[in-house]
Amino acid sequence: MNLQERFKKNLLLHTQDQNIIDILWKEIESQYSQKERYYHNLEHLDNMFSEIELVKTHISDFSNISFSIFYHDVIYDASSKLNEEKSAxxxxxxxxxxxxxxxxxxxxFEQILATKAHQKSHDSDTNYLLDADLSILGQSSQVYLDYTKKIRKEYSIYPDLLYKPGRKKVLQHFLDLEYIFKTDYFKNRYENQARMNIESELKKL
Incomplete structure (x- = not known):
């Protein structure tokens, strides 16, 4: 199922108004297709759904978490610190x-806000959302390297003098967590590789 089909199918659970459905999808597609989005784009959403589908039986409200995935980065400006709030x-x-x-x-609304700090939640669905969002960290070293290059492009407005300290702070934040991943499934699947990838990137910054 492609993203458009997935989005519209989810909306049909709540409205039969095809005009609204089309308008909302076009907005999602347009926002995530902005030329300055090298990582936070439709491919990112697709990857998140690939991950979340693997734990679908553990999700209590799949419709809600689907909306959270679609909207969690709908507003994305590399120079803003309020992307999650605006997206929510x-x-x-x-x-x-x-x-x-x-x-x-x-x-x-709360699930989207949670993607800002990525702290463990009392809500199980939120934890699965956060883990799917961060699953890129635990991919192979080559996939992770490609991800870091895309992130750097998104922040190309900043010179290395500003970018590197900020990036180091973000990466160290993840390493300082007891666990990067909140759920057993993602922890077992990605935790070790994620820490190796992050430590490797830190050495290069």
Whole structure:
């Protein structure tokens, strides 16, 4: 199932208004296809769904987590520190259009905000979302290297003098966590490789 089919199928659970469905998808597609997005793009969403599908039976509300994936980076500006907040706000407005119940909107809002600090949550679905978002960290060294190059391109407005200290801080934050991954599944699958990848990148910065 491609992203468009997945998005529309999820919306059809909550509205039959094809016009709204088309408008919301076009917005998602447009936002994630911006030319300055080298990593935080549609491919990132596709990869997250590939990961989350593997633990689908552990997700209590797959519709909610699907909306959270689609909207968690819908606003992305490398020079802003409010991307998650703005993305969560936009998700709230769009989901109100399809009359999603407030409880679900609040849950999605909080899940998107959680992708800012990536701290372990009391909510199991949120932890699976965070782990899927960070799964790139535990990929092969070559895939990880490609990811770091894409991130650097997204932050090309900053010279190395500013980029490297900021990147080091982010990477060290992950290493300082007891576990990068919050769920047993992702921990067993990616934790060791993620730490090796991060330590390797830190040595090069």
């Amino acid at each position: 706000e936009l998700a709230k407005k769009r989901l109100q259009k399809i009359n999603r119940e407030q409880k679900s909107i609040d849950e999605i």
